[in-house]
Amino acid sequence: MARAAKRSSAGRVAASAEVDARHMARCLELAATMRGQTAPNPMVGCVIVDARGRVVVEGVHRGPGQLHAEADAIAKLGKRSVAGGTLYVNLEPCNHTGRTPPCAPAVAALGLARVVIGDMDPIVSHSGGGKRLRRAGLHVDVGVLRAQCQTLNRGFRTWARTGRPHVVLKAGASLDGKIATASGESQWITSAAARHDAMQQRALCDAIVVGIGTVLADDPKLTVRGVRNGRSPIRVVLDSHARTPLTAALLPAQARDGVRVIIATSARATADGAAQRRAARLAAAGAHVLRLPSDQDQRVDLHALLTALTEFGVLTALVEGGGIVHAGFLAADLVDEILLYQAPLIIGGDGAPGWVRGTGAARLAAAPRFEFIAAPSTVGPDLVLRLRRTIDADG
Numbered sequence: 001m002a003r004a005a006k007r008s009s010a011g012r013v014a015a016s017a018e019v020d021a022r023h024m025a026r027c028l029e030l031a032a033t034m035r036g037q038t039a040p041n042p043m044v045g046c047v048i049v050d051a052r053g054r055v056v057v058e059g060v061h062r063g064p065g066q067l068h069a070e071a072d073a074i075a076k077l078g079k080r081s082v083a084g085g086t087l088y089v090n091l092e093p094c095n096h097t098g099r100t101p102p103c104a105p106a107v108a109a110l111g112l113a114r115v116v117i118g119d120m121d122p123i124v125s126h127s128g129g130g131k132r133l134r135r136a137g138l139h140v141d142v143g144v145l146r147a148q149c150q151t152l153n154r155g156f157r158t159w160a161r162t163g164r165p166h167v168v169l170k171a172g173a174s175l176d177g178k179i180a181t182a183s184g185e186s187q188w189i190t191s192a193a194a195r196h197d198a199m200q201q202r203a204l205c206d207a208i209v210v211g212i213g214t215v216l217a218d219d220p221k222l223t224v225r226g227v228r229n230g231r232s233p234i235r236v237v238l239d240s241h242a243r244t245p246l247t248a249a250l251l252p253a254q255a256r257d258g259v260r261v262i263i264a265t266s267a268r269a270t271a272d273g274a275a276q277r278r279a280a281r282l283a284a285a286g287a288h289v290l291r292l293p294s295d296q297d298q299r300v301d302l303h304a305l306l307t308a309l310t311e312f313g314v315l316t317a318l319v320e321g322g323g324i325v326h327a328g329f330l331a332a333d334l335v336d337e338i339l340l341y342q343a344p345l346i347i348g349g350d351g352a353p354g355w356v357r358g359t360g361a362a363r364l365a366a367a368p369r370f371e372f373i374a375a376p377s378t379v380g381p382d383l384v385l386r387l388r389r390t391i392d393a394d395g
């Protein structure tokens with residue numbers, strides 16, 4: 001139940017839970033305006049209210065080397081006093097000197113009564129800001145809208161833990177898990193409502209990854225359409241031999257949307273002259289052709305791909321199939337989340353591909369386990385399943 005606004009024993013005004021949540025939601029809104037621009041830094045927004053609870057200033061972090069959100073807000077404050085007020089921020093103020101000075105001492109110097117933090121910093125060497133503020137005598141509350149704060153910065157959190165982007169596998173399948181009929185028909189298995197939901201999910205990611213099988217079968221655009229302020233992510237094709245047709249709808253020449261297109265080839269598969277000429281033609285057509293290390297099947301090494309994507313500012317990658325690519329990410333244990341739309345129809349047949357192909361796990365103990373992030377829900381007539389990889393105690 002919400003705490004009522006009250007004057008604490010120290011004489012400070014403590015806001016109600018609703019007020020805290022409202023200001024934290026604004027921090028998240030500010031932070032999200034910089035989606036795709038902050039990597040490898042997190043998206044952070046900040047709101048400072050005065051002792052009477054009035055918003056005085058807002059701040060946002062714009063990317064590496066730029067002011068942190070708290071410092072941005074403080075810089076805009078000028079000579080105005082926020083003594084006795086409260087600072088809201090969705091990530092713990094940092095306590096370390098990087099490209100910019102630590103935020104915690106600057107926050108402590110404002111004479112505030114209280115700091116409200118959404119989520120703690122997962123990078124140990126950067127954390128400690130909360131403790132430092134408490135030592136300076138401020139009242140520090142942690143965990144307001146924590147789940148939303150963690151979801152917004154899921155890419156940053158995974159990168160901080162693993163050094164690679166956060167990977168979400170997405171598929172639209174039938175009730176029996178098929179993503180096409182045996183004859184290759186795949187449009188559309190799920191409803192327009194589910195596909196619109198999927199468009200919104202695209203807009204939350206920095207890159208969309210598909211396999212060459214999907215490009216050859218469906219010629220997808222891989223853009224964000226019908227989403228207000230929806231920004232199209234970088235498009236990535238896993239294409240070991242550089243077989244992407246020059247007429248592909250996702251290439252810059254056809255799409256004309258200024259979004260970067262990466263064709264990820266493998267070094268061993270592009271060793272011959274013909275493959276290199278195909279790669280050169282794709283580069284001339286505006287694609288960014290990467291020549292990455294090969295896996296044992298001469299395909300693109302997925303660890304190398306993800307490392308390379310981090311260098312392009314990708315913190316969250318949406319892998320949209322097909323089944324062979326999904327199997328590759330699962331076999332490499334590189335899946336953090338699954339987003340599965342299931343339509344109430346049964347395609348059946350051994351020849352119809354499922355949303356996970358490949359050889360699969362030989363033993364149950366080796367099969368990757370997932371847990372539901374939320375209870376299964378529906379969009380239009382379809383089921384929506386959202387799961388995350390179960391992280392081992394030592395992982």
Ligand SMILES: NC(=O)c1ccc[n+]([C@@H]2O[C@H](COP(=O)([O-])OP(=O)(O)OC[C@H]3O[C@@H](n4cnc5c(N)ncnc54)[C@H](OP(=O)(O)O)[C@@H]3O)[C@@H](O)[C@H]2O)c1
Binds near residue numbers: 173
């Ligand atoms: N309903 C849906 O949500 C949905 C979504 C997408 C696709 N689909 C359907 O799925 C079908 C295509 O799927 P698909 O399974 O045949 O092909 P795919 O998964 O789209 O592409 C597989 C290809 O990607 C390349 N690749 C490169 N590196 C890889 C790696 N490390 N691991 C795995 N693959 C790698 C390989 O070709 P190279 O060796 O030449 O590189 C591989 O054969 C189509 O029918 C399409 O309509 C449905």
